[in-house]
Structure formats: C-alpha cells, structure tokens
Amino acid sequence: MSVPLKVIYNEESTKSIGNDLRKVAVQPIVNYSNISKSYGDLQVLRNIDLDIAPGEKVALIGPSGSGKTTLARLLMTLEEPTSGTIEVDGEMLWHQKTNGKLVKANEKHLHKVRGNIGMVFQHFNLFPHMTILRNVMEAPRNVLGLSKEEAMERAVTMLKQVGLANKIDAYPAQLSGGQKQRVAIARALVMRPKVMIFDEPTSALDPELVGEVLEVIKAIAAEGEMAMLLITHEMDFARDVADRILFFDQGRIIEQGSPKRIFNNPESERLQTFLSRFNRH
Numbered sequence: 001m002s003v004p005l006k007v008i009y010n011e012e013s014t015k016s017i018g019n020d021l022r023k024v025a026v027q028p029i030v031n032y033s034n035i036s037k038s039y040g041d042l043q044v045l046r047n048i049d050l051d052i053a054p055g056e057k058v059a060l061i062g063p064s065g066s067g068k069t070t071l072a073r074l075l076m077t078l079e080e081p082t083s084g085t086i087e088v089d090g091e092m093l094w095h096q097k098t099n100g101k102l103v104k105a106n107e108k109h110l111h112k113v114r115g116n117i118g119m120v121f122q123h124f125n126l127f128p129h130m131t132i133l134r135n136v137m138e139a140p141r142n143v144l145g146l147s148k149e150e151a152m153e154r155a156v157t158m159l160k161q162v163g164l165a166n167k168i169d170a171y172p173a174q175l176s177g178g179q180k181q182r183v184a185i186a187r188a189l190v191m192r193p194k195v196m197i198f199d200e201p202t203s204a205l206d207p208e209l210v211g212e213v214l215e216v217i218k219a220i221a222a223e224g225e226m227a228m229l230l231i232t233h234e235m236d237f238a239r240d241v242a243d244r245i246l247f248f249d250q251g252r253i254i255e256q257g258s259p260k261r262i263f264n265n266p267e268s269e270r271l272q273t274f275l276s277r278f279n280r281h
C-alpha cells in the first residue's frame, strides 16, 4: 500500500521553517502516527508522531525508561502498540482503523517489512556453535534463500567492512565483546535493510572496546544509503552521526533538532538538565 507524500524534517533541503531543520516532501521510510503504548497502567509512549526519511540518521536520546527501546521494538513487531499506526516503506505494519481497532499486517506483509529492517541490540546473541562466517551467512541462506556461494560472498564482504576478514573461521567465544558486536552488525547489514536500528550497541561493552564499534557504525552511516534509528547514551557519537536528534522524556518527544542546535542551544529545561549530566563528566 502506498502512502501520500508527507512533510518530514530533513536538513539537506533548502527551505527554512523557522527552526534549524527544514521541511521537504518525500515518502518517509518509517512513519509512526499517533503511537501510544501502555503496559497495564504504565503509559510508556504518548501520541508519538515521527517520520524518518530514506537515508536519514535519527538519534534518540533521553533518560533511562523514557520509552526509546519500546519505540524501536514496535518497529520490529516485538511489541504491539496500544493505539496508532506504523508504516515502513509504505507498507502498513500496525494500522488503527477508524473504529479504533488495531490491525497487524498479514504474514506476507510482515515478512516483507521485517526484511527491510535490521536491528543491533546491546547483546549480540551470536550462535556459539557456528563460525563467524556461518553466523553471518545464516539469514541470507535461510531467509533470502541465496545459494551457499552467494551468501558466502555477501558475508565475507560484510565481515571485511566491519574489519573482521581475518576472523571468519573463529567462533564467537574466541572474540572480544567489540568484535562480537561487529559480527552482529555484519549479520544485520548482510540482509541489506533499508532501515537499521541500533539500540545502545555499546552499553554492554568494556569502555576500551566502545570506540571500535562506534567507528564501524560511523563508517556505515557515512555511506549514506540506509536510514538509521540510533538509541544511544554516547552524546559525542550522536552528535557526529545523526542528522537529527530527538530528546525523549516520559514517553514524549520533548524536543528535536539538528545535533548543533540540540547540543549548543537546548530549549527545554528538561533537555538542559539531561545534557548537563553529560557535560559534568
């Protein structure tokens, strides 16, 4: 199903709309429309509207428990919204009908939509009994149905891209945490998704291993083709990689803007307080 063109924020275009971001009409690759999510009495997301442009890099920052992960998990259909609509590349994932009933895409659509999204979590979840190469080849073989040769070629290319060409025959237990996370990134990228979600990809790593993973993500972002949703507590990283930063608090987007504006000129008191915690370190 195709969606009408929407006005979304994109720094690349030319026309100013009065703040530091600019509006341009393109079909968003991701569209959240009036999304709310509750767990029992706890409302975790409140009426979120968010469009992400093809190729746009969006960073979510905000206090622990503000709903960032939940927003990403909805996109992977790992969670169900309480209300609202989500579309990926014009395909309806969750759709709220006019009578209020929430409808999930059918299996055929879900398969297509999920194929367009890659996700890297805090924990890498590699298959321990498989070599690194097999770990990365598995989905292209089983989900995309590629031949062994094609899957291997793609996997080797990706492992080179994340700097692990010399580790293809190693097993996960033989790798450092940073190397394991780079394998997880290669495993997601090998599916050639249109959207990549990174949910605190370095927060489980020893501090000395964080840099190598962030550098790999920065290099992928610099290639420019994929949209990215980055959930991070690494403010310098968000500043370097993102086209747009969203500040989340208590399930709402409180403020959004270019990295320069958000970090140099935060408007809301809540964002100022949040950022001051990082500046003290």
Ligand SMILES: Nc1ncnc2c1ncn2[C@@H]1O[C@H](COP(=O)(O)OP(=O)(O)OP(=O)(O)O)[C@@H](O)[C@H]1O
Pocket (backbone or CB within 6 Å): 039, 042, 044, 062, 063, 064, 065, 066, 067, 068, 069, 070, 071
């Ligand atoms: N399955 C669940 N059942 C009940 N509550 C949940 C569930 N998953 C998340 N929550 C609650 O929803 C709120 C938002 O959680 P979420 O993980 O989205 O926040 P976050 O901003 O990503 O936090 P962090 O930065 O710590 O990862 C939290 O209060 C959390 O405890």
